[in-house]
Amino acid sequence: MDRRESIKSLLIGAAATSALFTAAGCEADTTLAGETAAENPFPYEGTRIPEELRRDARLHANAPFFSESERKILDRLADIILPADEQGPAASATGVTDFIDFMTLDFPDFQLPLRGGLAWLSRASLQRFDQNDFMALTEEQQIAIIEEIAYLPEDPAEIPEPEIAFFDLMRRLVTTGYFTSKEGIKDLGYKGNAPNLWDGPPEEVLRKHGITGEEEWLSKCIDQDTRNEMAEWDENGNLLT
Amino acid sequence: MEIKKPTKTYDAVIVGSGAGGGMTAKVLAEQGLSVAIVEAGPFFDPADPVTKTQMRWPYESPRRGAGTQRDFGDFDMAWGGWEIEGEPYTQGEGTDFRWFRSRMLGGRTNHWGRISLRFGPDDFRRKDIDGLGANWPISYEDVKPYYDKVDKLIGVFGTNEGLPNDPDGFFLPPPKPRLHEWYYIKGARKSGVTVIPSRMSMLTKRINKERGLCFYCGQCGRSCMVYADFSSGSCLIFPAQKAGGQIDLFVNCMARSVETGPDGKAKAVSYVNKADRQEYQIKGRVIVLAASACSTARILLNSKEGGLGNGSGLIGRYLHDSTGSSMYGFLPDLMDRDRYNEDGVGGMHVYSPWWEDNKKLDFPRGYHIEVWGGQSMPKYGHGFNQAEVQRALGITPGGYGKKYKEELRRIYGAFVGMSGRGESVAQYDNYCEIDPSKVDEWGIPVLRFHYKWTDYERRQARHMQDTFEEILTNMGAKILSGKKTAANDYGLNKPGEIIHEVGTARMGDDPKTSVTNSYGRLHEVPNLFITDAATFPSQADKNPTWTIMALAWRTSDHIISELKKMNL
Numbered sequence: 009m010d011r012r013e014s015i016k017s018l019l020i021g022a023a024a025t026s027a028l029f030t031a032a033g034c035e036a037d038t039t040l041a042g043e044t045a046a047e048n049p050f051p052y053e054g055t056r057i058p059e060e061l062r063r064d065a066r067l068h069a070n071a072p073f074f075s076e077s078e079r080k081i082l083d084r085l086a087d088i089i090l091p092a093d094e095q096g097p098a099a100s101a102t103g104v105t106d107f108i109d110f111m112t113l114d115f116p117d118f119q120l121p122l123r124g125g126l127a128w129l130s131r132a133s134l135q136r137f138d139q140n141d142f143m144a145l146t147e148e149q150q151i152a153i154i155e156e157i158a159y160l161p162e163d164p165a166e167i168p169e170p171e172i173a174f175f176d177l178m179r180r181l182v183t184t185g186y187f188t189s190k191e192g193i194k195d196l197g198y199k200g201n202a203p204n205l206w207d208g209p210p211e212e213v214l215r216k217h218g219i220t221g222e223e224e225w226l227s228k229c230i231d232q233d234t235r236n237e238m239a240e241w242d243e244n245g246n247l248l249t
Numbered sequence: 250m251e252i253k254k255p256t257k258t259y260d261a262v263i264v265g266s267g268a269g270g271g272m273t274a275k276v277l278a279e280q281g282l283s284v285a286i287v288e289a290g291p292f293f294d295p296a297d298p299v300t301k302t303q304m305r306w307p308y309e310s311p312r313r314g315a316g317t318q319r320d321f322g323d324f325d326m327a328w329g330g331w332e333i334e335g336e337p338y339t340q341g342e343g344t345d346f347r348w349f350r351s352r353m354l355g356g357r358t359n360h361w362g363r364i365s366l367r368f369g370p371d372d373f374r375r376k377d378i379d380g381l382g383a384n385w386p387i388s389y390e391d392v393k394p395y396y397d398k399v400d401k402l403i404g405v406f407g408t409n410e411g412l413p414n415d416p417d418g419f420f421l422p423p424p425k426p427r428l429h430e431w432y433y434i435k436g437a438r439k440s441g442v443t444v445i446p447s448r449m450s451m452l453t454k455r456i457n458k459e460r461g462l463c464f465y466c467g468q469c470g471r472s473c474m475v476y477a478d479f480s481s482g483s484c485l486i487f488p489a490q491k492a493g494g495q496i497d498l499f500v501n502c503m504a505r506s507v508e509t510g511p512d513g514k515a516k517a518v519s520y521v522n523k524a525d526r527q528e529y530q531i532k533g534r535v536i537v538l539a540a541s542a543c544s545t546a547r548i549l550l551n552s553k554e555g556g557l558g559n560g561s562g563l564i565g566r567y568l569h570d571s572t573g574s575s576m577y578g579f580l581p582d583l584m585d586r587d588r589y590n591e592d593g594v595g596g597m598h599v600y601s602p603w604w605e606d607n608k609k610l611d612f613p614r615g616y617h618i619e620v621w622g623g624q625s626m627p628k629y630g631h632g633f634n635q636a637e638v639q640r641a642l643g644i645t646p647g648g649y650g651k652k653y654k655e656e657l658r659r660i661y662g663a664f665v666g667m668s669g670r671g672e673s674v675a676q677y678d679n680y681c682e683i684d685p686s687k688v689d690e691w692g693i694p695v696l697r698f699h700y701k702w703t704d705y706e707r708r709q710a711r712h713m714q715d716t717f718e719e720i721l722t723n724m725g726a727k728i729l730s731g732k733k734t735a736a737n738d739y740g741l742n743k744p745g746e747i748i749h750e751v752g753t754a755r756m757g758d759d760p761k762t763s764v765t766n767s768y769g770r771l772h773e774v775p776n777l778f779i780t781d782a783a784t785f786p787s788q789a790d791k792n793p794t795w796t797i798m799a800l801a802w803r804t805s806d807h808i809i810s811e812l813k814k815m816n817l
Binding site: 048050052054055057059060063064088089090091093095096103106107110111114115154158159160161162164172175176179180183184185187188189190192193195196197198199200201202203204205206207208209210212213214216217219222225226228229230231234235236237238239241244245246247249 | 299300305306307310312323324420422425426427431455456457464466468582586587594632635636645646648651653655658661
């Protein structure tokens with residue numbers, strides 16, 4: 009492909025594809041592979057080396073970072089960002105606030121933006137609704153404040169206001185916290201982390217994506233029915249079994 | 250804790266238990282030699298259910314697997330990292346070299362990518378081709394029989410393609426490509442970029458009765474509990490011990506120096522036992538350093554004023570790592586994907602070996618392309634790039650609520666990325682030396698690094714960025730990582746970040762311009778050998794592990810033969 013053509017299609021590409029998100033929904037089947045398997049009987053702590061255990065102990069000794077009232081606001085923000093719907097629970101029900109609290113200790117750079125953002129929420133609540141407690145506002149009032157900080161600049165090079173950066177950090181941490189939780193993984197539909205025999209994407213998936221005529225490549229790949237036969241080669245490296 | 254004290258003189262004392270040390274120990278022990286391995290970290294067995302991280306879920310970690318504690322995340326099987334408490338290193342002016350160490354039995358083989366590439370015929374004679382660096386004192390034909398043996402012993406999947414500089418081997422069948430890899434195959438073909446099945450050391454098929462077969466969890470970086478991937482413990486040291494080999498493990502023992510006798514021969518390794526912080530010596534008729542390129546240089550430089558066996562002045566010199574540069578994007582065609590388990594093996598099922606002729610390009614050495622993406626297990630960082638996706642799709646970046654949650658489901662598994670791993674040109678001025686002003690907590694003087702990329706590497710990285718952009722665009726992807734420019738060295742990784750450091754005690758026929766002979770034997774110390782990548786005169790555009798093992802086997806055969814001839 010011609011390089012200039014390649015660059016041109018990069019420049020004009022973005023706007024044309026926004027319609028994609030208006031197409032219909034997701035897969036309904038979200039059964040999690042391995043979900044019924046027993047919980048791992050060996051705790052996480054066994055996987056840590058002494059230095060890591062010492063560091064973790066120091067972090068846990070300082071927990072919780074946030075006060076009870078701050079945690080209530082974090083729970084509320086988590087549920088504004090990822091509310092319950094047909095496919096999964098609200099983020100606060102999946103342990104994201106505990107996760108965020110731990111991360112502020114594990115990665116102290118998160119502390120100021122999060123604390124500063126919570127303070128901004130109090131000031132905004134007082135200024136707009138004469139009530140300095142974000143949690144005492146009505147849902148409509150809360151959303152009105154969040155609307156002010158929920159969107160990032162179109163230009164990624166533009167540095168957002170601190171309160172917008174705060175909400176962006178919350179959005180990232182809540183998103184990661186939710187989709188790495190047991191419930192969030194199920195919601196997402198991740199099917200792995202379970203023993204299996206990989207044999208390529210399902211036929212209908214290949215068809216849907218127009219992957220055809222690749223018999224030559226596929227003929228070189230493992231036939232899972234022969235995996236238990238002991239490998240033997242001729243002297244030129246041709247596999248005989 | 251009981252302190253294991255060395256009492257006897259071993260036939261061979263080996264420092265390091267990774268790819269080179271493990272292979273050396275296995276071959277020597279199988280020939281009936283008594284072997285001691287000195288390893289700076291604790292014992293590790295991938296099958297131990299207590300330390301096992303394989304098959305764990307992100308929510309088992311309080312940080313959901315973030316890299317705040319272990320560099321590649323909580324579940325990566327590397328006990329160590331770029332920084333180790335109590336074991337610092339320093340930098341010369343303008344240098345930011347990154348030195349990754351795994352302190353554990355098996356070393357970095359427990360977490361590595363298992364990309365198992367032979368060097369090709371041209372890789373042993375680069376100076377003949379482009380006039381830069383040094384040729385190897387051996388050719389591909391010298392190493393080929395050992396590559397063949399390593400293939401059969403360890404197991405590697407791949408395909409015989411008849412490529413001139415990416416030699417065929419004894420391969421197990423590769424796994425079928427994943428969906429995003431099919432997109433890559435098409436995109437690469439369109440640009441005339443060669444693409445073939447990966448060559449990696451996981452067992453897709455049985456090679457012996459002892460090791461288990463791959464069950465496709467995609468977590469080789471966590472080290473496989475059924476030994477279906479290669480690690481030095483599971484495939485070399487444990488089997489050799491099981492077969493009756495006399496291998497004593499001195500774990501948690503940090504080697505300091507090699508001691509020599511009045512005859513100039515090496516006689517012992519001095520080390521600090523980390524358990525009691527006391528100094529010990531362990532005697533051997535043969536000493537083998539396989540501590541990793543930089544650690545081996547450090548031990549030699551700490552063994553004697555000016556360095557042991559350093560008449561050439563080259564110990565520590567010509568340090569070089571692979572280059573790296575990456576780009577990734579979002580594939581709208583993969584939105585709303587059908588969900589299925591595509592973990593596969595840990596890493597890519599397809600890759601691109603170097604396909605160009607450097608004579609027609611403005612940089613001398615090649616690179617290969619690694620591909621990544623797909624429906625992988627969510628971990629810390631999942632969703633962090635949503636704003637970039639939204640911008641690429643023309644959606645106002647940010648947001649919240651049910652619409653935002655639905656967006657995240659819809660784009661899952663639609664990312665694809667590629668990374669170049671290239672050959673840099675070994676430079677005399679890129680080196681490590683002893684920092685005279687600093688010791689680690691074991692009292693051992695530490696390394697100071699001096700390393701700068703040249704325009705050879707920058708121009709190669711520019712070529713990577715151009716190629717990745719073209720292939721991603723062919724695939725219909727929106728590039729999310731941007732295109733790196735001269736302002737940021739075309740996205741070149743810092744030296745050391747690719748963890749392929751080699752060259753610090755290069756081999757050669759001339760003692761004035763090399764540290765060891767072609768068997769890794771020090772020119773100046775007849776019973777001292779090196780079986781890690783310190784001896785590489787040049788890195789190829791290939792990962793070094795397969796060559797480390799082939800050369801370690803060759804050196805071990807040589808040691809046996811020399812012992813029989815009473816030459817050591």
